[in-house]
Amino acid sequence: MSLLELKNISRIYASKFSAVSVEALKKITIEVEKGEFVAIMGESGSGKSTLLNIIATLDEPTAGDLYIAGKNISGISKSGISKFRRENIGYIFQDFNLLETLNVQENIELPLVLSNINPDEIEKRSEEVMKKLRILELKNKYPYQISGGEKQRVAIGRAIIINPKILLADEPTGALDSKSSTMVLNNLKEINEQGQTVLMVTHSLIAASKAKRVLFIKDGIIYNQLFKGSRSNEDFYELISYTLTVMNEKEE
């Protein structure tokens, strides 16, 4: 069984004020295995954020089924869904979303504060995460004292401290310069190599070329997918770039 399964997922946004509704996702079927690193690419408005929000259990599909680790998400009660999300889904935002009044270590520990885990165990886990991401020396700093790339690495720490089944990233390098992007992408690649399943929405060819598979979405459907296989980052970059060009040329 796949770690993540979407079966014929559709999402229609109905407008309260007009008869026009938007079909943002059209019967999307995707399977993701444990340990994969998948990038999702597509033009603005193609449905990427809608897809990520549904997988994050932040939004509900209009039709279709979503399974995470074999569990049918539509079978979880409204009250159970935030607990499920807290325990299973890590999420990284483009603009980090750190709390400015907490230091790096406190930001990373935040998802565990609501749990029953004892404070010594929480500290041990946050130190492990900071070592893994090579940000231990930042532990007492506040967000305003660190760079954008460092903030995003803290956000990765906050996302993975719960040992999520899936780590979702929405444009994780979108607000970063190329040096910071490289550091963040290296962190994501390393934690994926240690077994973390990662799904990343990105417009960046460099970011996508670090993934093991790229899904291309166009007008709410999966247009194509590419597997990296044994290709180098450079060769995969060229192939992704070519696919995007062809996809975006084919306007009917």
Ligand SMILES: Nc1ncnc2c1ncn2[C@@H]1O[C@H](COP(=O)(O)OP(=O)(O)OP(=O)(O)O)[C@@H](O)[C@H]1O
């Ligand atoms: N809350 C909403 N209400 C109505 N329509 C929406 C809503 N959210 C998204 N849409 C529409 O659904 C379609 C898909 O939007 P979505 O945000 O998923 O695209 P995207 O690929 O993530 O775009 P971007 O790269 O610009 O973030 C678009 O036509 C968008 O206008």
